[in-house]
Amino acid sequence: MQRRGPRAGPQASASRRGGVRGQPDPKPKAARRPVSVSPLPSQRSDDALDPTAMRQPLPDAWYCVAESRALKRNGLTAVALNGEQLVLGRGADGAPFALRDRCPHRGMALSKGPFDGDTLMCPFHGWRFGTDGRCRAVPTLSTHDAADFSRIAVQRFPVRESAGFVWVNPSLQEGGPVPAIPALDFEPAGSLVVALEVEASFDLTTLSLVDPGHVAFVHDSWWFRPSKELREKVKTFQPVEHGFVMTSHATTKSSPVYRLLGGVPEVEIEFRLPGVRLERIVAGAKRVANYTFATPLTANRTLLTNALYWSMPALNLLKPVARPLMRQFLTQDQQVLQHAQAGLDRKPTMVLLGDGDLPSQWYFRLKREALESARAGRPFANPLERRELRWRS
Numbered sequence: 001m002q003r004r005g006p007r008a009g010p011q012a013s014a015s016r017r018g019g020v021r022g023q024p025d026p027k028p029k030a031a032r033r034p035v036s037v038s039p040l041p042s043q044r045s046d047d048a049l050d051p052t053a054m055r056q057p058l059p060d061a062w063y064c065v066a067e068s069r070a071l072k073r074n075g076l077t078a079v080a081l082n083g084e085q086l087v088l089g090r091g092a093d094g095a096p097f098a099l100r101d102r103c104p105h106r107g108m109a110l111s112k113g114p115f116d117g118d119t120l121m122c123p124f125h126g127w128r129f130g131t132d133g134r135c136r137a138v139p140t141l142s143t144h145d146a147a148d149f150s151r152i153a154v155q156r157f158p159v160r161e162s163a164g165f166v167w168v169n170p171s172l173q174e175g176g177p178v179p180a181i182p183a184l185d186f187e188p189a190g191s192l193v194v195a196l197e198v199e200a201s202f203d204l205t206t207l208s209l210v211d212p213g214h215v216a217f218v219h220d221s222w223w224f225r226p227s228k229e230l231r232e233k234v235k236t237f238q239p240v241e242h243g244f245v246m247t248s249h250a251t252t253k254s255s256p257v258y259r260l261l262g263g264v265p266e267v268e269i270e271f272r273l274p275g276v277r278l279e280r281i282v283a284g285a286k287r288v289a290n291y292t293f294a295t296p297l298t299a300n301r302t303l304l305t306n307a308l309y310w311s312m313p314a315l316n317l318l319k320p321v322a323r324p325l326m327r328q329f330l331t332q333d334q335q336v337l338q339h340a341q342a343g344l345d346r347k348p349t350m351v352l353l354g355d356g357d358l359p360s361q362w363y364f365r366l367k368r369e370a371l372e373s374a375r376a377g378r379p380f381a382n383p384l385e386r387r388e389l390r391w392r393s
């Protein structure tokens with residue numbers, strides 16, 4: 001199989017496969033060729049995009065960095081984000097802040113020092129910084145010393161709160177509109193959060209959020225998949241802002257988790273850049289949301305956060321049962337991703353084949369469009385089209 005750069009890989013394949021807007025694609029089997037995807041830098045001289053950019057997580061996007069409840073007033077939390085170390089906290093007004101966790105003086109971690117709700121004090125030589133990052137005091141300076149610290153500052157990052165989480169955009173440039181931060185469209189009666197670190201790249205981990213093919217083999221627990229048989233699936237996907245969505249009605253053969261809700265729930269699964277999967281389940285007035293977020297910690301470590309929210313207070317009783325099951329589910333992904341990453345480290349190519357791998361190709365197309373539109377200073381134009389996919393799982 002010929003090795004191609006990311007541009008020639010998923011993009012070339014998707015256009016070659018054609019597809020009619022709004023209709024299933026009746027193509028002969030012979031037209032279905034596997035696609036080899038390599039995250040290695042492309043050698044193409046006409047590649048307008050810096051090839052290494054496709055290998056990185058999107059720089060200008062919101063990433064889930066902590067649970068909101070983990071941020072206490074007067075407390076500091078250290079987190080990693082895309083190779084950077086951040087210190088998070090809440091000011092006296094309750095508003096969260098995110099600063100680079102590095103004192104400009106000698107590089108000490110500010111998260112190791114005290115915070116009085118107003119200033120962070122570096123524990124090395126006592127320099128003080130406001131929650132806006134500006135240096136407020138250097139206690140070791142003599143009153144006769146004219147050294148000026150007013151221009152010294154720690155980098156501050158944009159921070160938001162939504163759906164019970166803290167979100168940080170690591171980009172230092174003011175860009176255009178970026179993918180919306182996930183929100184909840186109902187008031188939850190309860191929620192459960194499980195997070196696991198995966199020793200795998202952000203891309204590989206994010207692909208698992210859009211990969212229907214792995215479910216039958218990786219998530220084969222009795223409580224999720226009572227039947228071991230592979231069944232034909234036909235689902236319609238359509239583009240949405242910065243991603244795509246699959247809508248369906250759950251059937252009686254669906255997972256017991258869906259059946260727990262009673263009736264015939266409607267399920268909608270949205271993927272959104274940079275690495276967000278939003279599963280929304282509606283059964284009459286009942287609502288369940290199953291959200292998963294990928295957060296790049298370093299080049300080869302990714303945080304997978306799974307949050308389950310529900311509108312029915314009675315489900316709170318199931319928390320002690322549901323938590324270990326959620327952890328088991330996420331651990332199944334973690335284990336297989338880590339072994340796959342080891343294989344990709346030895347040879348960094350993937351072969352994407354068939355409809356089941358199309359969402360993975362779409363991920364790369366969306367990411368490329370986000371990078372190219374930001375680079376050209378134009379609005380993001382979703383390159384995907386509505387279409388029906390068939391696979392067995």
Ligand code: FES
Nearest residue numbers: 103105106122125
């Ligand atoms: S390293 Fe922070 S005050 Fe010296």
Ligand SMILES: [Fe+2]
Nearest residue numbers: 208218219333
């Ligand atoms: Fe999975």
